Amino acid sequence: MASSPSLKPIQEIAQRYGITPEYLIPYGSSMAKVDLSLIKPQASRGKLILVSSITPTPLGEGKTVTTIGLSQGFNFIGKSCIACIRQPSLGPVFGVKGGAAGGGKAQVLPMEKLNLHLTGDIHAITAAHNLAAAALDARLYHEHRLGDQFTEQTGLPTLNIDINHILWKRVIDHNDRALRHITVGVGGGVNGVERADGYDITAASELMAILALSEDLKDMRQRIGRIILALDIQGKPVTAERLEVAGAMTVLMKDAIQPTLMQTSENTPVLIHAGPFANIAHGNSSVIADRIGLQQADYVVTEAGFGSDMGMEKFFNIKYRQSGIKPSCVVLVATLRSLKANSGKFNIKPGQSLPAEIAESNVELLAQGCQNLGWHITNARRYGLPVVIAINRFPTDSGEELEYLREYALSHGAEGVEISDAFAAGGAGTARLAELVSGVCEKQHEVTLLYPDNASLLEKVQTLVNTYGAKQAVLTAQASDQLTQLEKAGFGHLPLCIAKTPLSISADPALKNVPKDFTVTISSFRVSAGAGFIRAYAGNIMTMPGLGTLPAYRNIDIDQSGEIIGLS
Incomplete structure (x- = not known):
């Protein structure tokens, strides 16, 4: 200890x-x-x-x-x-x-x-994040179960959540690769709507970024309300505010x-x-x-x-x-x-x-x-x-x-x-x-940002990868379509949060020292509307890490007096 x-x-x-x-x-x-x-x-x-x-x-x-x-x-x-x-x-x-x-x-x-x-901050974020996930699946279940009777019985409008465009995975604060891709609602019926899902590690939750960037409790509440959890069948955002879960999520994060x-x-x-x-x-x-x-x-x-x-x-x-x-x-x-x-x-x-x-x-x-x-x-x-x-x-x-x-x-x-x-x-x-x-x-200096807010998202991507030394960014068809949709939806002014390997200046961990003459492939984009940035995924990035062959937990224990050993 x-x-x-x-x-x-x-x-x-x-x-x-x-x-x-x-x-x-x-x-x-x-x-x-x-x-x-x-x-x-x-x-x-x-x-x-x-x-x-x-x-x-x-x-x-x-x-x-x-x-x-x-x-x-x-x-x-x-x-x-x-x-x-x-x-x-x-x-x-x-x-x-x-x-x-x-x-x-x-x-x-x-x-x-x-x-x-x-x-308990990370646990609070985990609870708030998973409350939104549970609320989303519950609304999906009840709207499917009641059909045209949903609004009549509940007084709530139907959200018509598109099962193929649910953006909010669940989270847990552990490295657990087995949870990257799962199926929820198995069997349907009272178990909910069966669909593909997965887990991220809690640190990757948009709620963590919101916590880091909020100015006060009011700001955090507003940001949580703007989180886009899914799209409806018309392609419109289903936000935490629209799902009426933002307030409860904020309550879980108030401390x-x-x-x-x-x-x-x-x-x-x-x-x-x-x-x-x-x-x-x-x-x-x-x-x-x-x-x-x-x-x-x-x-x-x-x-x-x-x-x-x-x-x-x-x-x-x-x-x-x-x-x-x-x-x-x-x-x-x-x-x-x-x-x-x-x-x-x-x-x-x-x-x-x-x-x-x-x-x-x-x-x-x-x-x-x-x-x-x-x-x-x-x-x-x-x-x-x-x-x-x-x-x-x-x-x-x-x-x-x-x-x-x-x-x-x-x-x-x-x-x-x-x-x-x-x-x-x-x-x-x-x-x-x-x-x-x-x-x-003591010397006075002014910060220079790499790109202005009004640059296009593509210009922002190219600027960032150029700083790495890349010749250019190459967008997959999916990423290109997402970029277009994000700008149409009014998110083009947001800065980028590039998700890539930390083990290289490039997006390829095998390229060491100062790589040259390489490209960076952007596989997808996703808006974090509450945090106020757009995530760009470069390379094979796992938002849920896995345990290695010799994990640190093997050396962590506690003795009879309660002293923790092996935690460095």
């Missing part, structure tokens, strides 16, 4: 940052919900630092460790800082990673609370809209809100958490999911576009070993032993992998902000390689480069990084 003798009552942590007891809803002594009445209009005083990374590898880049460590580093040098991160999904906790609280001397405590259930306050191993406050997965979701912490942090502290450090082509791009083109919350600096996290892994020379799988060429000093191999870093620096700079490189250092890293990496980054447009020893030394190990970032944040 990850605990600390320095863990303080959460009320004390809150008080130090001006969050008085009337704004806290305690969940035990170590965490509390923060009431939204704390947020005051135009009260922002802080600067936002957005942490992203190079293309992820199974070796890990240490993005969360760096995010937590940098927030501790600011407090170490006397500048108040709050970290904003997302709640881990139980899918990867038990499937791949075993936890997502950071590590060493830079982690959120108690990490078991963060990784397992926290204050989830409040972010959860915890602390790091050095008592730096952390606001946890919304969920993970920038490959199949928008992959950023909430607007509400950012606003609270920026109101209460000089600096806020937040983390975007996966590499800069994923969560960082979505931060700017979706979250910033909707909220106006502007970062002052982008921090890209890299390690020597992950850059070598990005060279394209290896096909590293989770759990495999580290190849000797990666473990040993090898400047030539590092030079190949640094091309990936160069691409991500260029990509981050597209948005008009300065870029700082945080080198997450390992004890075996050679001085020669570290110096090569520093010089490479500076010569390719980084504003500065600094070592991060967050894992080993906490805030003291990121103090110099915090000083560097603080100085960079």
Whole structure:
């Protein structure tokens, strides 16, 4: 169990940052919900630092460790800082990673609370999402059962739901590939209308994106009402409002809209809100958490999911576009070993032993992998902000390689480069990084978005894939038809949320480092009308992950005293 003798009552942590007891809803002594009445209009005083990374590898880049460590580093040098991160999904906790609280001397405590259930936000989203699914199938059943008598007996208009255009799958917060495609209502009759269905993981629910992007409870209620659950036989949207389930869904999420306050191993406050997965979701912490942090502290450090082509791009083109919350600096996290892994020379799988060429000093191999870093620096700079490189250092890293990496980054447009020893030394190990970032944040910059709202959806797609380095986007016949229908329905002004692999800048996980001369196939589009964006699916993207051959749950247990083991 990850605990600390320095863990303080959460009320004390809150008080130090001006969050008085009337704004806290305690969940035990170590965490509390923060009431939204704390947020005051135009009260922002802080600067936002957005942490992203190079293309992820199974070796890990240490993005969360760096995010937590940098927030501790600011407090170490006397500048108040709050970290904003997302709640881990139980899918990867038990499937791949075993936890997502950071590590060493830079982690959120108690990490078991963060990784397992926290204050129940993901479960609330699951319940609200599945209520809509149940309501949809119930309405389908009763309209089929009663036929022309439905309106006479109920007083409700018939929705005439098209069984072939039900868009709202069910969700669960686990990796369970067997649920990707199922049949519901088997046998018909009292069991409902038999039809094909499936499950997504809860983090992929539009409700998760709505939670992350909502400004307040009223905004969340309106967004939930706009969710398109299905189409009727005339092709018109059946929304949650039209089904009369939006209010009840919001009731289930009324506490989830409040972010959860915890602390790091050095008592730096952390606001946890919304969920993970920038490959199949928008992959950023909430607007509400950012606003609270920026109101209460000089600096806020937040983390975007996966590499800069994923969560960082979505931060700017979706979250910033909707909220106006502007970062002052982008921090890209890299390690020597992950850059070598990005060279394209290896096909590293989770759990495999580290190849000797990666473990040993090898400047030539590092030079190949640094091309990936160069691409991500260029990509981050597209948005008009300065870029700082945080080198997450390992004890075996050679001085020669570290110096090569520093010089490479500076010569390719980084504003500065600094070592991060967050894992080993906490805030003291990121103090110099915090000083560097603080100085960079003093410079004034304006955000540049990649495309205007009034660009066509096809132009937006082409712009995004061109930033990856692709020659063009190729739309399937289905995607082309959907694009036309979305623009006819009035959704052409919305930004895009590209669902693609995080393991390559391209949409093909086999294309490593900096791919060239490739195309990106868009298989389908779908509007998330409540969240306010259009999902574009590139490549074979699974919105329900599966468990691997050696899942993390094998190592997780509990002893007779109640201490959890194997959760890292």
